[in-house]
Amino acid sequence: xxxxxxxxxxxxxxxxxxxxxxxxxxxxxxxxxxxxxxxxxxxxxxxxxxxxxxxxxxxxxxxxxxxxxxxxxxxxxxxxxxxxxxxxxxxxxxxxxxxxxxxxxxxxxxxxxxxxxx
Amino acid sequence: xxxxxxxxxxxxxxxxxxxxxxxxxxxxxxxxxxxxxxxxxxxxxxxxxxxxxxxxxxxxxxxxxxxxxxxxxxxxxxxxxxxxxxxxxxxxxxxxxxxxxxxxxxxxxxxxxx
Numbered sequence: 083x084x085x086x087x088x089x090x091x092x093x094x095x096x097x098x099x100x101x102x103x104x105x106x107x108x109x110x111x112x113x114x115x116x117x118x119x120x121x122x123x124x125x126x127x128x129x130x131x132x133x134x135x136x137x138x139x140x141x142x143x144x145x146x147x148x149x150x151x152x153x154x155x156x157x158x159x160x161x162x163x164x165x166x167x168x169x170x171x172x173x174x175x176x177x178x179x180x181x182x183x184x185x186x187x188x189x190x191x192x193x194x195x196x197x198x199x200x
Numbered sequence: 201x202x203x204x205x206x207x208x209x210x211x212x213x214x215x216x217x218x219x220x221x222x223x224x225x226x227x228x229x230x231x232x233x234x235x236x237x238x239x240x241x242x243x244x245x246x247x248x249x250x251x252x253x254x255x256x257x258x259x260x261x262x263x264x265x266x267x268x269x270x271x272x273x274x275x276x277x278x279x280x281x282x283x284x285x286x287x288x289x290x291x292x293x294x295x296x297x298x299x300x301x302x303x304x305x306x307x308x309x310x311x312x313x314x
Contacts, residue, residue, distance in 0.1 A: 117304075123306055125244070138300065173243075181300050183231055185232075189302060191245075
């Protein structure tokens with residue numbers, strides 16, 4: 083597509099429920115990144131994929147968070163047993179290739195999925 | 201630990217005033233530097249970027265930033281702001297000594313009064 087698409091744009095759930103957030107990157111972009119943005123903060127890295135594999139998941143806060151990208155395109159971020167502290171905007175971004183300090187790739191962000199856990 | 205600092209959390213300016221937003225990073229090695237902007241109700245958009253070469257880079261809408269390696273800084277500037285520049289501005293860095301992802305600062309909220 084023309085841009086990075088994220089669904090749902092808003093999700094309200096109850097504490098303890100399971101949530102899935104979807105990201106459809108720009109066509110042809112092999113790298114896909116998930117970030118989380120809490121109110122008044124900058125985006126915080128969660129995980130990134132190069133192709134189908136999770137290349138770095140060191141930003142996932144705990145084992146309730148999991149992400150997949152089975153066909154190297156669409157990715158789903160899964161949150162189990164949601165807690166009120168999970169409330170945030172979850173941002174997805176994609177780039178032609180993995181970012182590096184010696185490269186020329188840039189991240190293009192989607193509009194985000196706002197998650198509210200009651 | 202690698203970090204990016206934006207010391208100005210909230211800046212209020214009148215139209216036509218000059219703007220400078222600070223950004224400092226804490227790690228060495230080769231770096232790529234970015235400024236992203238988030239207008240009210242919109243998603244993050246790339247404003248400008250530095251990869252290599254001329255340390256003074258120009259972006260969209262009249263913005264520019266200067267990479268000063270000795271000061272670990274990448275400050276954003278605009279000579280004359282407009283009301284439409286009201287937004288949140290984020291500095292981001294990637295280095296060759298850390299993870300292959302952008303690390304963002306906490307952002308600066310700019311409010312331009314007409």
